[in-house]
Structures are given as structure tokens and as C-alpha cells.
Amino acid sequence: MHLLFTNRLAAAIAGSALLLTACGGGSMGPVTGASPPRGTLLDSPPHLAMAIPTAALLAQLTALAQPQVLRLGGAPLCDIAVYHFRYETVGGANEATTASAALMVPAGSGPTCSGPRPIVLYAHGTTTDRNFNIANLQDPNNVEGLILAGFFASKGYIVVAPNYAGYDTSTLGYHPYLVADQQSKDMIDALTAARTALQVTALLGTADNGKLYITGYSQGGFVAMATQRAMEAAGMPVTAAAPMSGPYALAAFVDAVFFGEVNASATVSSTLLVGAYQQTYGHIYASTLDVFEAQYATGIETLLPSTTPRAQLYAEGKLPQNALFSAMPPDPTLADVTPATLPAQLATTFAAGFGANNLVTNGYRLTYIDDAQVHPDGGWPVATTGVAAAAPAVPMRQALKTNDLRDWSPAHPVLLCGGDGDPTVFWLNTQLVQASWTARAVPAATFGVLDLDASSTAGDPYASLKSDFVIAKDLIAADAIAHGATDLGASAVAAAYHATLVPPFCFAAVRSFLASH
Secondary structure (H helix, E strand, O other), X not given: OOHHHHHHHHHHHHHHOOOOOOOOOOOXXXXXXXXXXXXXXXXXXXXXXXXXXXXXXXXXXXXXXXXXXXXXXXXXXXXXXXXXXXXXXXXXXXXXXXXXXXXXXXXXXXXXXXXXXXXXXXXXXXXXXXXXXXXXXXXXXXXXHHHHHHHOHHHOOEEEEEOOOOOOOOOOOOOOOOXXXXXXXXXXXXXXXXXXHHHHHOHHHEEEXXXXXXXXXXXXXXXXXXXXXXXXXXXXXXXXXXXXXXXOOHHXXXXXXXXXXXXXXXXXXXXXXXXXXXXXXXXXXXOHHXXXXXXXXXXXXXXXXXXXXXXXXXXXXXXXXXXXXXXXXXXXXXXXXXXXXXXXXXHHHHHHOEOOOOOEOHHHHHHHHHHHHHOOOOXXXXXXXXXXXXXXXXXXXXXXXXXXXXXXXXXXXXXXXXXXXXXXXXXXXXXXXXXXXHHXXXXXXXXXXXXXXXXXXXXXXXXXXHHHHHHHHHHHHHHHHHOOOOOOOHHHHHHHHHHHHHHHHHHHHHHHHHHOX
């Protein structure tokens, strides 16, 4: 461990009585009386979750058995102190609540690791684990947090990563999943509290240099974009942003799902989404039976996030693993989209979303589709206005319109990264946002789009990433074939695509992009 890191860490512990724990919630007692203002730091000073010297972080990254992570991220340059803190925020219905976050602070003897440093505000992907804590880098399931530490904190960035309301120590009894207004407030509140933590404790001698980068993956890609939109609308400073693989065009995306293009993990995302919108808006359904089959309707409102592992929920019959819809069309005219078969590369994924013991009733699916046909989305399946339907009648489609992110134009540089073959969050989300920004005459210099599956062009700054991405897919396919796969490894690549394959490549592209601003 670097001597400078040791000295600073010892001083921080002596001066603030920080807890050396693998993870941890706040030790403060419950807030009494009126709730503090949003963004209030509830643990002052924040609790030290762990201190990680470069050698230890390198060992953890090596143990991931994902060679592209270390190859693309590079060896750690800085030691890291990971803090866990609670802060005041709001829920989907603007009710007062608390949430928690990680604050990763670089330390070391070099100029990259100390003094004024930029902040990366990071939004994580979907998890069903109610106890999820991105500050706990010893959790074997927290690969995202470890990669975040390796790509950014160990390279000299201060990282602020909320766990979101409804997770970890949060007092909220549900998670406002893809509620753009709430999730952006949550991010801003975490940032406010983190900046307070940096000021009141002068953590490891590192300070905010005024540059703010916003990024996130999957659900977090959506949250990152919503946060940039909210901060720009409020006149708050943003340096640049880089959402990755997010469901930005949410209304069009869900329309595509109901028209038979069922994405991977749809039963999980649908359960989270319907529950969050019911809690936030109150009128998605009168009874859970209006949306969900009877065998799942009881208790589904509070099923996710859960302390029960997802596999156990499937085994106990509380949630189907794949079958979002019935294999029986709700109307004969919908036979060709039960399931959809185009685009062909995703047909297998679509088909898995139909079957016995399905989650959503045929009646609700038909009602939704009827509304989508009368009030079609402006971007999918036919491009017209480019934005969500003007006046949908079904409450769920109204909520999706409210949270669709095609209604704004970025004022600061943005990079959108992902892959055209993504079976979980379809690439159409990025395509529709790109089309919307182009139609709004957003300067080409303001935003860029990286499709890892696209062919390289002359002067392409991401050419090496694209070629390495092809190699990574081929290696997964070859391994699957060697173990008996009969589909040329296609299923193995699809299974790894969203959660394992794309992230390190997009993280590498994002780090390069942010470093240039």
C-alpha cells in the first residue's frame, strides 16, 4: 500500500472514527420530526466500507475470469477508499425517504490520484436484490461495482454511485423503477450529499475539481440520461454524459414487447415497472388481476426487489422465468406476433417470452395493443413524429409516455454506447433517441453513437473496440460449441451479451470519451 494512502487513511480514521467494514449502513439514529431537505448527508462523516490498495484491486479484477475487463480497463493506478453513506431523497410519489450510495475516492502519491479530481456520477443496472449495496466490493454478485472501481476510481476519478431508493438501507418500501423524475432526483441528491461529504471531511486530501460526468448502464443508462436532462433543465453544471445500453425510448420499447418482441428478463422488468408506476401514479390498475394472471397476482405488488434470490422466486412459482405472455394469441389477427419473428437475430429471444404459466393476461395484452394501434408511437414501428404517442388511453401507456426520454435535446456532450444485438435492452432505444436528436437539429458535435456491432469506418476512433468485441463474442461461441452447443454458440452469446459482453467495452469507450471533455 502506498505510504501516502496509508497516512491519509490513518488520519481519516483518527479524525472521523470511520468503520472498517466490508459494507455497512449508517449508524445514525432515525430522523425525528420533519424530514431534512433533499440531498442532506445523513452520515457525517460517511462510513468507510473498505480501503483497497492497487495490488488488492488488481487481484480482484483478475479473479473475475473476464479477461476483457482487465485488458480494456488496464491495471489500477490509484488506491481507493470506498465510503458508504445515507442521504435524504424522495420516492416516486414525492414522499420523503432515504437512500444510500457509494463514494469511491482515489488516493496515492501521483497527481492522478490526489488533489482536485473530476466526479463520475454513476447509475447502476437492474437488480432484484433488495439488499444490493454497490459499495460492498466484497460481494461476489457486485461485479458492476468492481468494474466501476477498476475503470474509474482507480484511474483518478471520484465516483458517486447511488444504490437507489428502495435498496440497501433505504426506508422506501418499493423501488421507483424507471420513474425518470424520481430517479434523476435520487441521483442529484446523492451527488449533493457526496459533495458535502468531500467538503466536511476532506477525504484523503481529494477534492471536487468542478467537472461532472454522468454515466450508467442498462437501467442506469436511462437514469443517467434522465439525470442529464433534469440537471440541464435546472441550470446545474454538467461536463459530459455517456448513457450505456438504456431503455431511453421507453414507450416505443414496451410497445414492441407487447407486439411480440419480448426481451430477455421481461418478467422481471415488467414486474418492477408495473409496480413502480402503480406506486407512483396510482391508476395503472384497480386490481393486480387486471394485469397479472391469478397465480401471480397476490403479492406481486411487493415481490420485487426482494431478499429472496431470483432463482428461488422462479422455483417457488412466484414469477415465471421467461413466459411474459401466453402462447395463445389474444386475437387471431395477432398470431404473427405471438411471438414476433423479426428481426431474425432476436427471434429466439422473442419466442422464449411466450409459453405456459405466463405472467401477463391475454386480456391486458389485447387492451394494450388496441390502444397502441389507435394511438401509435411516433417512432415505432413507423416513424412519424418521432416521439411517444400524443394521447394514449391505457394508463400504463400514459405513464410510459411521461417517462420516455425523447422529449429533450442535450446541451452538453453525450456518447451513447451499446450493441445492436442486445436481447435485453433493444438497440432501437438508441436509434430512436438518435433520430429524435437529429430531427431536433442537435449539433452533430454534441452527441456520438457507438454500436459495438457496427462495422468500422475510416478514422473510426472505436475501431479496435469493435474488432475486439467480435473476438470476445467468437470466444464465447467457441467455448459453447466445445461444450456441445448445437446452435453455433448463438444462445451462449445472447445470454452473455447484455450483462457480461458489452459493459467492459462500453466502459472503455466512455472513459476515453469523458477524458476528452
